[in-house]
Amino acid sequence: MTTGIGGNSAPSTVPPLTAPGHGNGLLDVFRSRYLLNLLVQKELKVRYRGSVLGILWSYVKPGMQFVVFYIALGVFLGLEQSPTNRSGMPNYAIYLFSGIALINFFTEALGNAARSVVGNSGLIQKIYLPRQLFPVASVWVSAVHFLPQVVILAFVCLLNGWHPTISQVAVAVAAFIMVALLATGLGLFFGAVNVYFRDAENFVDMLLLVATWASPVLYSWEMVHNKLGPAWFAVYQVNPLSVAVEAFHLAFWYPTTAETVAMVPNLLSVWAPVGMAISLLVLFLGQMVFRRLEGRFAQEL
Amino acid sequence: MTTNSIEICGISKKFVLRHTRSLKEAFVWIMKGRKGDLSKKFYALNDITLDVAMGESVALLGLNGSGKSTLLKHISGVMLPDTGTVSTRGRVAGLIEVGAGFHPDLSGRDNVYLNGAILGMSKEQIDAAFDSIVAFSEIEEFIDTEVKFYSSGMYLRLAFSVAVHTDPDVFLIDEILAVGDEPFQKKCLAKIKELHAAGKTLIVVSHDLDVVAKVCDRGILMESGHAVMDAPVDEVIARLRS
Numbered sequence: 001m002t003t004g005i006g007g008n009s010a011p012s013t014v015p016p017l018t019a020p021g022h023g024n025g026l027l028d029v030f031r032s033r034y035l036l037n038l039l040v041q042k043e044l045k046v047r048y049r050g051s052v053l054g055i056l057w058s059y060v061k062p063g064m065q066f067v068v069f070y071i072a073l074g075v076f077l078g079l080e081q082s083p084t085n086r087s088g089m090p091n092y093a094i095y096l097f098s099g100i101a102l103i104n105f106f107t108e109a110l111g112n113a114a115r116s117v118v119g120n121s122g123l124i125q126k127i128y129l130p131r132q133l134f135p136v137a138s139v140w141v142s143a144v145h146f147l148p149q150v151v152i153l154a155f156v157c158l159l160n161g162w163h164p165t166i167s168q169v170a171v172a173v174a175a176f177i178m179v180a181l182l183a184t185g186l187g188l189f190f191g192a193v194n195v196y197f198r199d200a201e202n203f204v205d206m207l208l209l210v211a212t213w214a215s216p217v218l219y220s221w222e223m224v225h226n227k228l229g230p231a232w233f234a235v236y237q238v239n240p241l242s243v244a245v246e247a248f249h250l251a252f253w254y255p256t257t258a259e260t261v262a263m264v265p266n267l268l269s270v271w272a273p274v275g276m277a278i279s280l281l282v283l284f285l286g287q288m289v290f291r292r293l294e295g296r297f298a299q300e301l
Numbered sequence: 302m303t304t305n306s307i308e309i310c311g312i313s314k315k316f317v318l319r320h321t322r323s324l325k326e327a328f329v330w331i332m333k334g335r336k337g338d339l340s341k342k343f344y345a346l347n348d349i350t351l352d353v354a355m356g357e358s359v360a361l362l363g364l365n366g367s368g369k370s371t372l373l374k375h376i377s378g379v380m381l382p383d384t385g386t387v388s389t390r391g392r393v394a395g396l397i398e399v400g401a402g403f404h405p406d407l408s409g410r411d412n413v414y415l416n417g418a419i420l421g422m423s424k425e426q427i428d429a430a431f432d433s434i435v436a437f438s439e440i441e442e443f444i445d446t447e448v449k450f451y452s453s454g455m456y457l458r459l460a461f462s463v464a465v466h467t468d469p470d471v472f473l474i475d476e477i478l479a480v481g482d483e484p485f486q487k488k489c490l491a492k493i494k495e496l497h498a499a500g501k502t503l504i505v506v507s508h509d510l511d512v513v514a515k516v517c518d519r520g521i522l523m524e525s526g527h528a529v530m531d532a533p534v535d536e537v538i539a540r541l542r543s
């Protein structure tokens with residue numbers, strides 16, 4: 001039935017003996033990118049099976065969240081600048097949406113990545129494949145949901161007088177990469193720990209609740225700076241999410257304003273490289289922990 | 302001539318029967334000075350040494366819980382031994398459990414691609430083998446139906462068909478010979494024999510001794526984690542039946 005089955009004699013090139021089950025970590029994920037691709041497609045097809053709105057849910061939910069926050073914080077609590085409220089922020093809606101889109105990407109990516117290993121226990125117990133694929137696929141799926149939101153954001157910004165420059169786009173891309181690396185690193189870590197202690201996924205839920213408020217998504221960085229002072233503000237800035245959100249503001253929101261608002265000092269010269277380094281460090285540590293723990297996945301699940 | 306396909310050298314595997322499942326209990330245990338046994342352990346594999354030559358077909362026999370499937374999982378790399386080493390030559394693919402990689406909400410076609418990729422095939426390989434996979438499974442008209450609507454027999458056929466088309470160097474088969482109806486079983490057996498004739502290494506776990514006798518040359522009897530007998534398959538079966 002199959003073609004190309006050789007004879008009984010040993011083939012001329014005998015592959016070497018290798019130890020099964022010892023992967024090369026994320027390098028294996030790159031090698032099996034076709035499988036990664038299929039896993040992502042599967043996830044996208046399966047996520048909203050049997051629902052009428054389908055993938056639109058990925059936009060309805062953040063859209064609703066945006067409206068709630070905008071009315072509560074922008075209008076009622078007066079963060080939006082208006083003729084009667086001069087102290088608010090200009091174009092608060094864009095400010096809010098650019099932050100929410102990025103944070104939702106992180107929230108979805110990490111939340112799903114942390115559950116991905118346990119969620120695919122059936123496969124992991126039966127067949128050897130690079131297990132890093134599952135957290136990475138979760139982050140990838142979230143990125144697919146995230147990109148159309150960026151398109152909407154960019155469109156709204158264009159309507160509000162944004163003239164994108166290459167450097168602004170580069171800043172936005174860097175912020176996205178920073179968040180993706182951080183989510184992958186934390187996803188690998190919590191995904192692996194979750195196999196041993198199911199507390200991990202609940203801990204992640206809690207962490208994600210904090211994440212939305214621990215970076216300047218809903219409020220302006222100046223409020224934090226004024227309350228905390230420069231020293232504690234530096235601690236606040238060590239969180240790569242804060243830096244990434246500020247970078248998104250710089251890329252999308254800032255150009256739509258009169259550009260008189262103060263942005264975080266040294267954002268691109270100091271904090272962006274620091275944030276990127278921390279994200280890479282987290283990825284490295286997450287990967288290390290994952291590799292340390294993955295040997296016993298099959299028996300612990 | 303006797304190039305080894307699998308070399309297993311003194312592997313042992315201890316399983317932990319864990320009583321705790323939460324951080325809290327582990328924390329309390331550590332705080333109490335690690336008194337008492339947090340966990341019970343037993344040997345699933347105990348000092349197993351085994352060489353399998355290329356092209357050999359080996360049956361792992363034994364009662365439930367004797368460690369056959371665990372040994373298979375060590376060969377496939379799903380589990381790593383506590384001590385000792387396992388080495389394999391070439392690509393190992395397992396029919397450890399038929400359809401482990403299938404998703405009920407995807408169509409048969411999508412599942413063929415997904416499962417093929419999980420078993421280590423590239424897109425080109427699956428494209429090339431696709432028609433053959435579908436033909437072998439005999440479910441042509443349902444290939445674009447979601448597999449949740451398949452009967453269990455159809456499901457197993459497709460899964461088995463994908464697995465036998467992965468064309469590995471070492472083929473692990475765990476209790477899947479009881480697939481489908483009589484004619485399809487015969488077809489599967491014929492396929493497995495064909496793989497054997499083509500020089501593939503086969504490791505078969507099955508309780509169906511008649512099938513094993515037909516497919517395998519060598520038998521290994523496992524008993525509570527030990528390999529207690531390694532002989533031609535007929536002798537092992539005779540001992541098992543006695």
